[in-house]
Amino acid sequence: MTESELYQWLGKYGIKTPCCKVVGMNEEISVDFFPAVLKIQSPKVIHKSDVGGVILNLNSNEEIKNAREKMKKNIQDVHKIPLDNNDCFIITQMLQGEELYIGSVEDNVFGNVILFGKGGIYLELYKDICYIDSNAQEDEILRAFKNTKISKLFEGYRGSNHQMIEVITLVKNIQKLINENPDIKELDINPLKLTKDGLIAVDARIKKSSSISKESLRKSTRPDFLHNQRVAIIGASTDKTKAGYVVAKNSIGFKGELFFVNQKGGQLLEKPLLKSIEEIQGNIDTAVLAIPAKFVIPTIKELIPRGLKNLIVITAGFKESGHQEEELEIGKLAEENNFNVLGPNCLGYFNDSTNLNLTFGTGNLKTGHLAFISQSGAVLAGLMDYANALDIGFSHIMSTGNAVDLESSDLIPMLDRDPNAKSISLYLEGISKGKELLKNIRNTKKPIFLFKSGKSEEAAKAAFSHTGNLSGNYDMFSGLMKSLNVRVVDNIEALILKPLFHNSKEIAIITNAGGPGTVLTDAIVARGKKLYSLNEQNIRALNAILPEHWSHNNPIDIIGDALADRYKASLDVVDNFDGVDFIYMLITPQDMTDPLGSVKILKEKTYKHKVIPILIGGNMVEEARIFCKTNKILFFSSITEATSFL
Template sequence: KIESPRIVHKSDVGGVLLSLCDTASLGRAREQIVQNIADHGILFNADQDAFIASEMIRGEELFAGVVDDPIFGKTILFGKGGVLLELYRDVCYIDLHAGPQEIRRALRTTKISRLFEGYRGAKTTLDAAVNFIAAFQKFLIDRPEIVECDLNPVILNDEGFTVVDARIRTRDVPPAALCPPRSRTDFFDNRTVAVIGASLNPDKVGYAIAKNALSFKGKLYLVNARGGNFEGREMHTSLDDIDDTIDTAVITIPSAHVLETIQTLIPKGVKNVIVVSAGFKEVGDTRSEEKLLSLAREHNLNIVGPNCLGYYAARHSLNLTFGSGSVQPGSLALIAQSGAVLSSLMDKGVQLGIGFSHILSTGNMADMGFADIVTMLEHSDDCKTISIYAEGIQEGKAFLDALRNCTKPVRIYKAGKSPEARKAAYSHTGNLSGDYPMFKGLLESIGIKTVDTIEALLNPIAYDLDRIAIITNAGGPGTILTDYIIDKGKKLYPLSEDDIRTLDEILPSNWSRNNPVDIIGDARSDRFEAALKRIDSMKEVGMIYLLITPQTMTDTADIVKLLERPWNKPVYPILLGGEMMGEALNYLHQRRICAFTTLQDATSFL
C-alpha cells in the first residue's frame, strides 16, 4: 500500500493491492500503484511517499476511531469497517471515559455486535470487544496530543482484534486551564420572589407572569417603575423600596436594563435570577450574555435564560412563566430551550391532566444549562421523572456526567436532527461523527431514552417495560400497534397454553387466541373487564394496552371507568376515533389518567 501525506483513502485511488506472494509480484504491484495514483493526478514523490508491505490478515473488517468533537470532546466510534465504512454507517459512539457497561450498551446498538454473541460460530465475545475498546481508550488518554485517529480496518478473527492500518493526527496540547466547578446553591429554594417588570397591561409578558405568580405561597413583591396596584397588591416603583431579602427574581424589562438590575439585586441576597427578557445572543448581543455569566460566577448566582418563558415549581405554587396559569402539581420535571414548545406542552399537560414538579425554560443558557438543572433535579424529592426538549447542547461532557449520575428516568427530544454535518475530508471519523447521530448514540450508551415526538415528553416513561399485552376489540389496529411496538425494539408477551385456556373461559370462541388479544368487535365493558383481570394477573406481562375502537355497541364511557381501579400492571388506554370517544376522553382527562388517541403517540414513549 502507498503511504503518502497527500492520500487519505488509499483504496479510492488504487493505492492498495492484495495477495502478493513473491518478490516479483511485489515489484509489479509497486509500479501498478504508482500508475494508479498518477491516474488520479497524484505523482509519486520519493522524498515524501513510501510503500508498506504487511502480512495479509483475513477476517471481518471493523473500524475504530476517535474524533475531538466541539461539544462532547473526544469520542470513540466503533463498528463495521472497510472501504464501505461510510456507506454502512454501522457504528456506535462511546465517550472517551465510558465504563464497561456504557461500552456494552453502545456496542449492542450496532448490527456487527452479533459477531460478539456467537453469530455463525464467531468465537470473539462481547467482553473481548469491551476490552479492545478499553485498551483504545487508554491509548488515547495516555496521548492527549492525538486529536484524530482512524484504525481501519481492524480485522476480527478467532485470534481476536488486529489493527491493520492506522492514521493519526496530532497537535500541541496547551496546559488545561484551571476552572474549578461551581458549587451552586439550590435553585429550587424559593422563599421571597420579586417580579421585576410586572405590568397592568394584559398584552404584556409582565402582566401574565405577575398574574401567574399570585398563587405563590411565599413572599411576593411586584416591581413596576410607574407603581400602581395589581389585583390588590402594591407594585413597588423600585427595588430600593423593598426592605427585605430577595432570593429569587424574574426579570421582564428591556434587555438594556437587565445587567444593572441584577447588580441592584445582589446586595439584597439574590441567588436565583430568571431573565425572561429577550434581546441577547439571539439578536447578536453576545457581549451582554458574557457579562451575565461573569456576574453569575463572581457572585455565585443561578441565572436562567435570557430569552426564556420562565420557571414553575409545584412545591410553593410558584408560577413565574407567561405560559398556562392552570398548571397542576405533579412529579414530572419539564425542561425546554424553546419557550414556544414549552408553552404548548404546558397547555397540553393541562388538557391531559398531567402535573409537573418543575418547569424550566432555559432560553439562551448564558449560565445554567442542562447539566446544572439535571443535577439539581436529581436531589429534588418532588421530581420523579425528567423530560428535556433540547436544541443545542453546551458543555457536552458535563451533560453526559449529569445524566450518568442521575438515578431518575430521563427522556430527551433533540431538535435539529439533520443539520449539515461537519465535514472532515481527512478522516472517516470526521465524516461519521455528525451532530444528531453522535448525540443519540452517546445518550443511548448511558441508557437515556430519546423520543421521536415532543408530545412523548409528557407520556409515561417505560424504560424497562417489555413483554407487552394488547387487549383490543378490533384486529386491524391491534396488528398496526404490534408493528409500532416491534419497531421500538419492544416485545409482545407470548401467551402460553395455560394463558389461552384461562382466556377461553371468559372470551367468545372466536377470539384471536394470540397476543394481541382480540376480544371481538361486539365487546362491551364486562368483556373488557374480564380480559383485563386475567391478563393483569399474568406474572410475566410487563404492561397492557387497552385498545378501544368505536363500534356501535361499544360502551366506551363504561370501559374507561375500569382505569380508575388499581391494576398490578401499567394500563394505557388508546381510544381510536373521534366524536364517539369525546365523553370517555373527557372523563379520563378530568381524572388525570393518561390516554392516547393515535397508535403512534401510544408507542412514542417506548
C-alpha cells in the same frame, strides 16, 4: 512516521499490530510469520504499489528473499529509482480476518469521540459504527458497541469465540492514546483486523492540529438553583396581557417569602407592588425579571449586593434581536458574582416542593415527579398545556431560553440531587459544552428522557438561525446518549408520557376487532415492548364471561358486538392478571359499539392497572373522546399516537 515506527508507537499504548521486521538491502532474512508481505521502506518511494513495492502472499524466507531481489530490480531498473544502503524493506505478517475500524475525531460539540465498527469499504456503506466518549467507562463502551451489528461477532455469531473484553481493552487503549496526545485531531485505524489473535491494527492515519483548545469541565461552586426562600418578581404587572402579570399570578402560593416590584406601585393580587428593590427588607436569593430589556442590566447590578443567588430573566430582546453584547454582559456578571441565571428569553421556572411557579405558561401545574428542562419556550408551553389536559404533574420545570449562563447540562446535577424529581426530561436544540453534558449525564442516577431537534441538515439550519447554537451530527449525538443509557425519544409528547410507562414491559389489549388489534400488536412490538401471554387460568377466567369465539389469545378480541358491559367484564378480569403492566382498551366504531358507555367504565371504577382507551374513527367516537378529555382520562385517537411513547 514509517510503518514500523507507527507500529511501535501504537504498541506503546497496548494496541496490537502485525508481526513485522525491517531488513536492509542484503540482510539475512529469517522470520517466522507466514504468509508475509514485503514492502519497500524508503523516503524515495511515495506510492509503493505503483513501483511494484508491495508483494503479497509470501510463504517462506526463501520466497521473501526472492521477492526482495525482484522488487529491487523492478524499482531500480524499471522505475529508475536508485536505492542505497539507507533504504530498507519491511516484512509484515499478512492477516486473515474481518475488517473492522476504530478511530477518533475531535468534534466541535463533544471534543474527542471514538468511532468503532465495521471497516473497509463497508465503513461508509453500512455506517455500522458506534460513538464512544473519550472519557467513557466500561459500561458505556459496551452499551455503545452493542448497538452495532458487527458486535455479534463478539457474541458467538457463527461460532466466533471473540469476547467483548477485547473491544473494551482496545477502546481503553485508544482513550489513553488520544488523552495523552492532545494534538491528535483525527485518528483512523482502517483496517483493524479481527484475527484469531484478537484485534490488530494493520494501518493507521493520524491528523494533528496546531491549536489545542479542549473544553475544560466546569467546577461547580455555584449555589443550588433549586433553593429559593425569598423571591422577588421585578416587573410584576397589573396589566393582564403582560408576562409580569402571569408570572405574579402563578407565583401566589409559594411557601417562602414573595415580593412584587413595579415602579408604578399599587397593589396586585392582594399584595403590595413595591416601587423599588430598595423597599424589600433583607436579602433576595431569587429574582425574576419581567421588565423591558434596557432595564435588565442596571436591575441585576442592584440585585447583586442583596445576596442574589438565582436570577430568571424572562425578558426577551437580546441575542435573538441582535443584542448579543448585552446578553454576554449578563453572563459575565453571573460568573463574577457567583449567581445563576436562567434565560434570558425564557419561560421561567417551577419547583413543586416549594410550590414556586415562576413560569408564564399555563397556571394549574399539577404536582408530580417529572423534572423537565427545555431549550424551547414554545415546546415547553405546548407540553405544559398538554400535560395539564392529561392531569400529568411536574416536580420541576426549567426553561433555559438563550442560556447565557446555565445550560441544560448544568441543571442535570441539581435535579439529580433533588429527591422530588424521579426522572429528568430534556428538550434540546443545540449544545455548546458537550463534554460537560456527557459528564453530568454519566453522574446522574435518574432515568433521563431526551428529544433533540435539528436532526436533519435543514432543521439544523433552522435551529441555528433560531438559537445560534450548533446542532452537530445527530448520529454521533444519539449514539453517545444511548451509550449513557439516555432514553432518546422520537417525538416531543413522549418526553411527558414515556417517564410514566418506561418500566412497562408486558401489555394486555382488550379490543372489539381483530384487525386493529393486530395493527396495535405490530406497533407495540416495533417499540420493543411485548404482549402479555395469557396462561390457562387467564383463559378460563375469560371463557367464563366472553362469547365462545373470542380470540383465546392476547389481543383479547371480545368480538364486534361487544357493548360496554362486555368491556367492563373483561377489564374486571384482566385487571387481576399478574404480570400485565397496563391495558389498552381498543374501541373501533362498529355497528353495535358503544364508545361512550365503554369509556364511562373508567370513571365509575378505579382499576389497579392503568387502562388507556384508543378510540379509532371520527364522529362515531367523538362523544367518548370528549368524555375522556373532560374527565382527564389519558386516551388516544390513533394507534400511532397511542404507541409513540413506548
